[in-house]
Amino acid sequence: xxxxxxxxxxxxxxxxxxxxxxxxxxxxxxxxxxxxxxxxxxxxxxxxxxxxxxxxxxxxxxxxxxxxxxxxxxxxxxxxxxxxxxxxxxxxxxxxxxxxxxxxxxxxxxxxxxxxxxxxxxxxxxxxxxxxxxxxxxxxxxxxxxxxxxxxxxxxxxxxxxxxxxxxxxxxxxxxxxxxxxxxxxxxxxxxxxxxxxxxxxxxxxxxxxxxxxxxxxxxxxxxxxxxxxxxxxxxxxxxxxxxxxxxxxxxxxxxxxxxxxxxxxxxxxxxxxxxxxxxxxxxxxxxxxxxxxxxxxxxxxxxxxxxxxxxxxxxxxxxxxxxxxxxxxxxxxxxxxxxxxxxxxxxxxxxxxxxxxxxxxxxxxxxx
Amino acid sequence: xxxxxxxxxxxxxxxxxxxxxxxxxxxxxxxxxxxxxxxxxxxxxxxxxxxxxxxxxxxxxxxxxxxxxxxxxxxxxxxxxxxxxxxxxxxxxxxxxxxxxxxxxxxxxxxxxxxxxxxxxxxxxxxxxxxxxxxxxxxxxxxxxxxxxxxxxxxxxxxxxxxxxxxxxxxxxxxxxxxxxxxxxxxxxxxxxx
Numbered sequence: 001x002x003x004x005x006x007x008x009x010x011x012x013x014x015x016x017x018x019x020x021x022x023x024x025x026x027x028x029x030x031x032x033x034x035x036x037x038x039x040x041x042x043x044x045x046x047x048x049x050x051x052x053x054x055x056x057x058x059x060x061x062x063x064x065x066x067x068x069x070x071x072x073x074x075x076x077x078x079x080x081x082x083x084x085x086x087x088x089x090x091x092x093x094x095x096x097x098x099x100x101x102x103x104x105x106x107x108x109x110x111x112x113x114x115x116x117x118x119x120x121x122x123x124x125x126x127x128x129x130x131x132x133x134x135x136x137x138x139x140x141x142x143x144x145x146x147x148x149x150x151x152x153x154x155x156x157x158x159x160x161x162x163x164x165x166x167x168x169x170x171x172x173x174x175x176x177x178x179x180x181x182x183x184x185x186x187x188x189x190x191x192x193x194x195x196x197x198x199x200x201x202x203x204x205x206x207x208x209x210x211x212x213x214x215x216x217x218x219x220x221x222x223x224x225x226x227x228x229x230x231x232x233x234x235x236x237x238x239x240x241x242x243x244x245x246x247x248x249x250x251x252x253x254x255x256x257x258x259x260x261x262x263x264x265x266x267x268x269x270x271x272x273x274x275x276x277x278x279x280x281x282x283x284x285x286x287x288x289x290x291x292x293x294x295x296x297x298x299x300x301x302x303x304x305x306x307x308x309x310x311x312x313x314x315x316x317x318x319x320x321x322x323x324x325x326x327x328x329x330x331x332x333x334x335x336x337x338x339x340x341x342x343x344x345x346x347x348x349x350x351x352x353x354x355x356x357x358x359x360x361x362x363x364x365x366x367x368x369x
Numbered sequence: 370x371x372x373x374x375x376x377x378x379x380x381x382x383x384x385x386x387x388x389x390x391x392x393x394x395x396x397x398x399x400x401x402x403x404x405x406x407x408x409x410x411x412x413x414x415x416x417x418x419x420x421x422x423x424x425x426x427x428x429x430x431x432x433x434x435x436x437x438x439x440x441x442x443x444x445x446x447x448x449x450x451x452x453x454x455x456x457x458x459x460x461x462x463x464x465x466x467x468x469x470x471x472x473x474x475x476x477x478x479x480x481x482x483x484x485x486x487x488x489x490x491x492x493x494x495x496x497x498x499x500x501x502x503x504x505x506x507x508x509x510x511x512x513x514x515x516x517x518x519x520x521x522x523x524x525x526x527x528x529x530x531x532x533x534x535x536x537x538x539x540x541x542x543x544x545x546x547x548x549x550x551x552x553x554x555x556x557x558x559x560x561x562x563x
Contacts, residue, residue, distance in 0.1 A: 003408035007529060015525040018499070019506045019517070034370060038412035041370065042378070046411070049379035050532040053481055054500040060482055061501040067512075069497045072486035 003039065010043040014051055134158045135175070138313050138337045140294065148182035149189065152292050154208070155313045155336070163187075172215075176208035178289050181222075196270060200224040203264075206289045210269075217268045218288040226260045226268065226275060296336050303328045303346075307363075310339045318343065322365040325352055374418060381426035382414055386536035388427075389434060396438060406441075410434045484534030492527035495520055 001009070013030050016022065034041050060075050135141050135153045142152045146163050153159065157175025162168075168189045170179070181189045183202025191198040191207050193215040198207055203222025209215050217226065260275060262268050265282045268275055287297040296313075298306050304326040307318045313336040320326045328350060334342050343361055346352045351366040389410065393403045413433050414426075423429035485493065491513075498509045499520075506524070510517045 003405040006408065007404075008525075011525045011529050014528060015521045018524055019521050038416045039408055042411035042415050043408060045370075045375050045378055045415075046383055046536070047528055047532050049375075049383055050535050051528050053477075053535065054485070054496060054531065056478060056481060057485060057497065057501050059478060061497075066502055069494045072493075075482050 003043070006039055006043045007047070009033070010040065010047050013044065014047055018051075132158065132160050137315055140292065147184060147187070150180045152178040152180075154178070154291050172207055172209050174209060176206060176291075178204070178206040178292055180204050197227040198224050199227065205262075214270050216270075217262060217266070218285055219262050219264050219266045220282065220285050220289060221264050223264070224262050226262060226270075290333075291336060294336055295333055297333045298330050300329045300331050302326060303330050303363075306330045306342075310334075310336070310342060313337050314339050317360040318363060319360065320363045322363075322368065325363050325365050328352075371419070374415075377422060378411075378415055378418065382411065382430055383536060385427050385430055389430060390537065392431065392434060393438075406434075406437060410437055413437065481535055484531050487534050488527050488530055492523045492530070495523040496527050496531070499524065 013033070016026065017030075034044060060070070064070055133141065133143050133151070133153060135155060135157050137156045139155055140152065142150055143159075143161070144150045145161060145168070147168055149168065151159060151161070151170065154176035157177055158173040159177055160171040160173065162170075164187075166187060168181075168184070168187050170177070170189075170191045172191055172193050177191075179189070179191065179200065181200045181203050185201055189200045191200075193207060193209050194212065196215060198205070198215075198217055200222065203219065203224060205217060205219040205221075205224050207215055207217050217224065260268075260277070262277065265280050265285045266277060267280055267285060267288060268277045270276075284299070287299070290297050296306075296309050298309075304320055307320060307326075311317045316339070318339060332345075339361075343354045343363075346363070347354055353364050353366045355362045355364065386407070390403060390407060393406050394400060397403065397406065410430065410433050414430055417423070417429075417433070485496070488496065494513065495509055498504045498512060499506065504512065506520045507517055510520045513520075
């Protein structure tokens with residue numbers, strides 16, 4: 001019997017016992033059924049415990065006229081508490097919920113979110129020297145903007161924000177940020193990464209700055225336009241092997257002269273003057289921005305790339321000593337700041353040995369040691 | 370059945386159902402398995418507790434959960450670690466609610482009321498008359514002008530919905546209260562179910 005059938009059976013026993021027509025024979029059969037398996041027992045206990053609890057509803061019935069069932073939500077208790085869990089899941093790890101923060105283990109937790117806000121006067125007065133927001137390694141922070149948009153900064157990131165009456169502009173100086181843009185056709189929303197610009201009107205996307213001036217853009221809703229300030233540069237086609245950490249083939253690599261539109265589900269990586277555009281299904285594109293909830297999702301990527309991702313979030317770094325280990329394909333979903341768990345899982349499931357040093361963790365091939 | 374064990378089980382284990390289910394949903398890819406996994410975890414914990422009660426029930430529950438998931442993986446010969454995801458997630462989950470923090474009777478009553486309010490109107494009526502006003506199933510049937518069999522079936526289904534609604538919000542979901550980490554973290558790996 002599967003668990004649902006067992007639960008139904010347990011409920012049937014309880015409902016029957018409650019009917020008042022309960023014989024010694026029933027009692028004996030129930031005892032036999034319970035003795036059959038612990039699964040039966042726990043299913044029964046679970047329902048019985050809750051059924052016993054229902055007697056406490058009497059406390060709510062006090063003062064009510066007998067024979068009438070009070071309508072829902074009409075109890076004299078104080079209003080039900082707001083589901084804190086909902087706001088928690090939205091704010092997810094990082095900023096906003098001190099409790100959530102305290103929960104995280106490891107040394108990073110203490111320093112996890114370190115948001116520096118330099119308020120330089122009133123925002124609309126400020127042009128490109130707008131407020132600066134930063135996160136430390138392992139930190140995540142969400143910053144509301146005055147136009148109703150919001151920016152979520154990933155680990156070790158920095159942005160400058162300038163909202164004016166004609167334009168909304170963000171300089172991504174370092175790291176990665178996810179933008180949820182409030183629609184406003186009169187004021188384009190521009191993210192600058194070096195000389196490249198990502199322009200959006202009412203959409204959700206993430207931009208990550210990689211090295212000098214290169215970037216990766218992930219669009220999860222709406223559409224964005226990518227421009228290059230030095231628009232006359234000719235772009236070369238980027239071969240797939242240069243694609244960052246993923247096996248999917250690029251479907252387009254276009255010159256970046258003028259502008260390029262990216263739709264939802266697109267992952268684009270710029271390398272030098274080229275832009276590599278990959279169409280993914282939306283769910284997969286969402287995985288790229290899963291860091292907002294503190295998770296990293298890998299699909300069949302070499303361990304070296306997975307490790308590189310982890311290292312962005314943690315002060316203690318993982319290094320790989322053997323090429324055979326570096327190339328192992330890895331899939332999974334992990335908490336970004338819990339790299340110890342990741343390493344333990346690797347040791348459990350793969351021929352990998354982890355050596356803990358003062359600087360971090362070194363992974364070696366177990367077969368060789 | 371062993372009455373003290375039942376009471377212990379309801380108070381110390383079932384109280385963590387919401388957290389357990391959240392953990393399973395996060396750690397196991399197939400949502401359809403969660404009901405089954407939950408029951409098997411409960412059964413293992415219950416069997417173990419027949420021998421001796423664990424010192425830290427919550428930690429023991431989650432350790433059992435982790436072992437079960439690992440067993441399932443081995444049985445399925447799943448090579449990728451994808452299926453369990455971040456199984457060590459439990460280090461985070463376990464300390465989600467401090468063991469010191471007991472839900473007050475008042476909070477519990479609120480949760481009960483909420484779960485009760487979420488029942489379909491007829492089941493809600495039946496359970497109210499039966500449990501609050503203390504009518505027998507037979508009296509409920511005549512009061513509402515329905516058959517006794519229908520009353521019993523409302524109890525049969527209402528009870529399960531009530532259990533899901535009540536236990537699914539069990540404990541202090543995300544109350545953000547300061548929690549004790551080290552204490553629980555230490556005992557997590559201390560108890561073995563196998």
